[in-house]
Amino acid sequence: MSQILLRSINKSYDGATQVLHDVSMEIEDGEFIVIVGPSGCGKSTLLRLIAGLEACQDGEIVIAGQRANEQLPQHRDIAMIFQNYALYPHLTVRENIAFGLELRKVPKRERNQRALEVARTLQLEPYLDRKPGALSGGQRQRVAMGRAIARNTSTFLMDEPLSNLDNALRVAMRTEIKALHRQLGATIIYVTHDQTEALSLADRIAVMKGGYLQQFDTPEAIYDRPANQFVASFLGMPPMNFLPVDKVPFWQGELGIEIGLRPEALSINRDGSGMSSLPGRIVLSEMTGSDVILHCETEAGRLTLIEERNRLSGGSGDVLIHVDLDRAHFFHGDSGARLDLA
Amino acid sequence: MKLENPLRSAAALIVGLVFLSPALYSIWLSFQTADAYYAGGLEFTLDNYGRAVGQYHFARYLFNSVFVSGIVTLGGIAMATLAAYAFARFTFRGSDLLFGLTIATLMIPSHISLIPNYLTLARVGLLDSYAGLILPPMASAFATFFLRQYIRGIPRSLDEAAYMDGASSLQVLTRVIVPLARPAILSMALYIFINEWNSYIWPLVAIGKSDLYTLQVGLARLYKINPGEDLIDWPLVMAASTISILPVLLGFALVERHLVRGITMGAVK
Numbered sequence: 062m063s064q065i066l067l068r069s070i071n072k073s074y075d076g077a078t079q080v081l082h083d084v085s086m087e088i089e090d091g092e093f094i095v096i097v098g099p100s101g102c103g104k105s106t107l108l109r110l111i112a113g114l115e116a117c118q119d120g121e122i123v124i125a126g127q128r129a130n131e132q133l134p135q136h137r138d139i140a141m142i143f144q145n146y147a148l149y150p151h152l153t154v155r156e157n158i159a160f161g162l163e164l165r166k167v168p169k170r171e172r173n174q175r176a177l178e179v180a181r182t183l184q185l186e187p188y189l190d191r192k193p194g195a196l197s198g199g200q201r202q203r204v205a206m207g208r209a210i211a212r213n214t215s216t217f218l219m220d221e222p223l224s225n226l227d228n229a230l231r232v233a234m235r236t237e238i239k240a241l242h243r244q245l246g247a248t249i250i251y252v253t254h255d256q257t258e259a260l261s262l263a264d265r266i267a268v269m270k271g272g273y274l275q276q277f278d279t280p281e282a283i284y285d286r287p288a289n290q291f292v293a294s295f296l297g298m299p300p301m302n303f304l305p306v307d308k309v310p311f312w313q314g315e316l317g318i319e320i321g322l323r324p325e326a327l328s329i330n331r332d333g334s335g336m337s338s339l340p341g342r343i344v345l346s347e348m349t350g351s352d353v354i355l356h357c358e359t360e361a362g363r364l365t366l367i368e369e370r371n372r373l374s375g376g377s378g379d380v381l382i383h384v385d386l387d388r389a390h391f392f393h394g395d396s397g398a399r400l401d402l403a
Numbered sequence: 404m405k406l407e408n409p410l411r412s413a414a415a416l417i418v419g420l421v422f423l424s425p426a427l428y429s430i431w432l433s434f435q436t437a438d439a440y441y442a443g444g445l446e447f448t449l450d451n452y453g454r455a456v457g458q459y460h461f462a463r464y465l466f467n468s469v470f471v472s473g474i475v476t477l478g479g480i481a482m483a484t485l486a487a488y489a490f491a492r493f494t495f496r497g498s499d500l501l502f503g504l505t506i507a508t509l510m511i512p513s514h515i516s517l518i519p520n521y522l523t524l525a526r527v528g529l530l531d532s533y534a535g536l537i538l539p540p541m542a543s544a545f546a547t548f549f550l551r552q553y554i555r556g557i558p559r560s561l562d563e564a565a566y567m568d569g570a571s572s573l574q575v576l577t578r579v580i581v582p583l584a585r586p587a588i589l590s591m592a593l594y595i596f597i598n599e600w601n602s603y604i605w606p607l608v609a610i611g612k613s614d615l616y617t618l619q620v621g622l623a624r625l626y627k628i629n630p631g632e633d634l635i636d637w638p639l640v641m642a643a644s645t646i647s648i649l650p651v652l653l654g655f656a657l658v659e660r661h662l663v664r665g666i667t668m669g670a671v672k
Contacts, residue, residue, distance in 0.1 A: 114563050134566040147564035151582040161568035164578075208568070 064090050065111065065216070065248065070120035072106055072272075080106050081117070082272045090215075093242050093249045097259040097295070098269035104252045105144075107269070108218050111250060113137050124216075140209035141218040145225070146201045148193040154180070154204050155189040161212040172211075179207045183237075199230045206238075210245070219251040223258065235261060256296045260284070268292045286390075290397035293321050293390055299354055299365045302327070305394065308361040311337050311384075318400060321390035324354070327366035329373075330383035337384040339364070346373075357382060426648070433642035440638055451642035461643055463614060464621035469650060471536045471606075471617060472599040478541045479595045480588060487550035488576050492562065502551075508544045514604065521608055535609045536617070540599055546591040553587035554580055589661040593654060600651055618647040 065088040072081040080103045088094050096104040109115045111122060113134035122129045129137055140161075148157050155176045156163075162172035180186045183203040193201055202222060209217055219238075223231045239262055242249050253259055259266050260280045268275040268283065268291075276288040287293035293301045302322045306312040309320060330338045341359035353373055357364045357380065364382060391400040420427075432440065439446035455461040489495075490502050520539045521530070529535040557580060565575045581588065603619040610616060616624070625640050 112563075112567060114566065134563075135569045135571065139567065141564070141567040143560050143564060145558070145560055147558065147560040149561060149564070149579060160565075160578075164569040164574060208564075212568070 064088065064125060066123035068121040068123070070107070070110060070117050070122070072110060072115070072117045080272050084274045086267060086274070086277055088248060088250065091246050091248055093251065093262055093264045094267060095251045095253060095259040095263035096267045096269060097253055097256060099254060102269040103272040104269050105220055108220055108250060108252050112139055112141050112218050138214050139216045139218060140212050140214045142205045142209050142220065142222045144221040146205040148201055148204055150193055153190050153192055154185060157193065157204055158207045158211045160208065175211055179211045183207050198226050199234065202226060202234060214247070216248045219249060221253055238262065256298065260296065268295060286399070288399055290319065290321065290392045293392070297323055299324050301390070302364045304361045314402065317394040319392045319394055321392055322384060323388065324365050324367045326385045326388035327364060328383045329368055330381040337386050339382045339384060340379065341382050342379050429641040430645050432638055433645050435638045437636045437638050441634065451638045454639055455643040455646060459621070459625065459643070460613070461618070461621060461646055464616050464618045465646060467615060468600060468618040471533065472596050474537050475540050475599045476592050476596040478537070479543050479546060480592045482541060483543050483546035483550055483591060484581065484588060486547045487554055488580060490547070490551045491554035505544045505547055517604065517608060524609060530609055531612050531615065533615065536606055536615070539605065540602065543595055546595060549591055550584065550587055553584050557583050586661045589658045593658050596654060597651055622647060
């Protein structure tokens with residue numbers, strides 16, 4: 062039912078500030094889509110347009126085969142989870158979960174039963190008679206999810222639902238959301254600025270910048286074949302290194318190109334062999350557990366690479382950095398667009 | 404219970420008694436006979452209350468005041484809440500101008516609108532009727548402004564969550580905004596009720612028939628019971644005054660907690 066089409070969506074505020082430029086997407090039934098991008102890139106606005114909470118100036122939104130531009134939010138049969146959860150503070154957890162059912166005039170017995178089922182799924186049963194003010198952040202987040210799930214809709218919109226949680230809880234909730242998606246089989250459109258969430262949750266990721274859709278593809282494709290320098294730099298931790306080719310001494314191809322090197326394409330060259338190496342100096346090392354992130358200064362620019370901790374002797378000094386050119390990405394020096402060099 | 408500083412408690416008690424003394428004196432006086440009062444003696448009686456209610460129709464005036472103030476409060480709060488919700492949440496053509504005009508009416512002394520209101524009601528034949536007493540004071544610009552500011556403090560995401568849950572705009576108002584704005588609504592209801600209860604000029608102008616008098620008009624007429632005589636029956640007047648303040652005290656006791664919260668909310672936002 063929930064195939065969603067966005068066709069050439071344009072949105073501006075007061076006719077002056079354009080926040081979305083010609084955004085088009087086709088979202089299949091049951092897909093988990095993550096919209097990712099830096100603050101102010103228009104990702105939340107796009108979500109609100111799909112929800113019907115805002116209207117676009119141009120373009121068409123089609124939900125389940127029907128033009129939805131003029132439909133009010135309450136008629137779109139979409140559930141939404143807000144960044145601040147937006148729980149009704151005057152209602153108990155049970156009433157919050159059952160609120161949507163009550164508005165649809167579902168008999169009290171039935172909606173209480175449904176609220177109980179949802180609360181069991183989300184381990185909220187002990188808190189059913191509490192008000193949101195008496196819950197922790199994680200519990201509130203689960204109530205917000207419960208309120209959305211209770212309605213049995215086929216599409217869920219989630220606007221940075223984990224951003225207010227601490228790291229441990231965020232990881233736990235991420236797993237729960239993924240499991241829930243599998244269990245419900247619903248379409249989920251999820252907005253975040255956290256690339257880890259994007260890569261771990263999504264069937265497909267939409268990367269946005271400045272109101273433009275930069276790339277819309279699977280996490281693997283986006284990671285392995287980023288459409289441009291922005292996408293390449295936005296996804297991946299530590300981020301991709303960029304070097305202008307004219308500063309790379311062993312480069313023999315055309316000029317005016319930037320080489321993109323993920324940290325895993327770089328390694329410390331211990332035996333000094335091979336052509337594609339850059340001399341450098343470790344200026345900073347960060348221990349992350351089993352690995353160490355090394356920040357090295359080279360003549361071509363600063364490079365970040367990851368080494369196994371037990372293979373590293375000392376965290377400073379001069380090193381030779383091996384560049385695996387087979388794993389390098391190439392971008393146009395001016396436009397930043399991806400170049401496929403043979 | 405926490406023991407307060409005894410000096411502070413004593414000071415509070417003294418200040419409280421100073422403020423209360425006129426009311427306590429009136430109540431005490433209402434149980435005296437007029438003869439004893441003017442002779443400087445003491446004579447306890449309940450007769451003043453009996454006369455106020457029986458001979459001078461204060462039961463009727465009490466009913467009129469309760470009825471008129473009650474309807475004005477209910478209608479006024481309903482209108483102010485609806486208007487405040489519209490001003491707080493919807494942008495429509497001329498909304499700022501309309502809100503500005505609403506605020507501007509606060510700057511016009513109420514006596515200036517007395518004659519236009521009188522002429523309007525005379526034209527539509529509503530003088531000397533409950534409708535004439537009720538309709539003009541029902542629209543409260545202050546309550547509209549106050550509630551609009553309160554509603555603006557309620558996160559808009561709650562409205563949006565309710566819309567996503569399937570609510571209409573009216574359901575958002577009744578199911579989300581009104582329960583959350585209850586302290587402000589109750590304090591405004593009490594404000595409107597007290598204003599209307601104490602209203603004197605408009606009922607005096609709009610009503611000629613004695614069976615539609617409110618307590619305040621009835622009280623004022625007690626002074627003129629015996630024209631030509633210099634002596635006013637103060638114990639009777641005080642008994643009638645006591646009758647007139649009791650419902651307000653009762654109302655205040657019921658919503659005092661919300662009233663204080665509503666008034667001080669600006670300090671905690």
